[in-house]
Amino acid sequence: MKKIICLFCLILAVKGYASDPLKAFYKYGELSDDEIHKLHEGDILYGDVEFGLIANNGNKKSTAFKLKSNVYQDFTQWRNQFKLDALYREDDVNDTGHNEVSASRYFVSSQGNYKVGQDNESFFLYADYLNDKFSGKDYTATVALGYGNRLFEGRKDTIDFDIGPGLYLSKTDSDTELAQGEARLKQGQLLRIALQWERNISKRTRFNHDVSMEVSLSGLNDRLISETAIVSQVLGGVSLKISYTYRYNSQPETDKVKADTELGATLVYSF
Template structure:
């Protein structure tokens, strides 16, 4: 079988500087808190992540991953916007039949109002996910609560958010009875999010993000974990290796309780 991978990333003009690491600060030399301090008052800053893989042989396939992380940091407010999309299409070389094996879109927004100590805040969080293969047409979560820094060290920081919220989802229509609308489910939940960041070297850092939504209404509880290692290549371009794990305590019929995804992508930081 012939296997041809192609990974396409972004390129920065600053890569042509005498010192290719001169402008690098988003991943490695500075912590998240220091990055926010540098960009305080700016309308937008953050990073974009992109990966593209094409294979050919017995099965032709195309995989596409696009992700973004955008911040706003003002005197009393810090806002964060995320989006994550994944698409995969497979074509059988013998029959020519084309099937989509992955199609997911996720977006979230969080606004933190800074109170009391330097790292304390009150937050409002909302997300929306449309996963074609989850058994749901969509799901959305809204939560509010309190956030702060659990630990601050020379190379490590650990932050958390915790608070109550609401969950709403709609199941996909049954193929046998397409005229019947999907079932709506709404319930209360408790959301907890943890972010651990460790500086591995001057230009490499390790991130561990975990979010858990515990249902308070007897519905499904969810967990999402991303483990990543990000290393700067040159200029504003970095390479990211990540492992994403998602768990659903009560999946839809014929669906597994977990999904896992291993990826290698380029990350381009902007301001």
């Protein structure tokens, strides 16, 4: 819990490095992604942070934190993107005053895009790391490189894609029983495909749909992560985000389900 609060404070602190934080606020729906990147070109960091908190106190006590960030750097030849997605939950067990962790997931990723030719054309290098205490794995990590471009650009809509080969690495936790001869550490090749659809609904509201799929070329786990969200500006750099996230693993560990869903309502701070 303390780690999440410290991460949240650290990310808010970096806004002071922007060229002018007060002028750097942008309103969802008023600027396209390209206009936002152009506005912040040369800035060390810009982007958004979202935070959610649910605390129950009564017959049942529980505390849940949701922290997510999407931060960019945009230079002449490179555009870098850094993501953090963390969820933590504690429940009071049988009203004894002893708390039990019921959810603990940390996901970080980074992607560097080297711009070539047209503004939306690039070569990318991507890496991510997932630590989910209740997935049956100690960790999952992937790296990929490939090509990215824009599939469609209209008055209100843009659709971008990335595609390229990569490597997959995962380790099953020590509490999970393995079949005879099965390795705890698994690695193989994959194909990564990512799509991002953005639609401006109104002056202050936008619709986002991000989906990434990693198809194993070695007969291991296929992974899909999809987030559908509506973000509406509330005041200045603060917006309200309603999102639905779907996660799928084709080969989950024993006693684990393939699909995991999450419905959230969070505040987003843009800097």
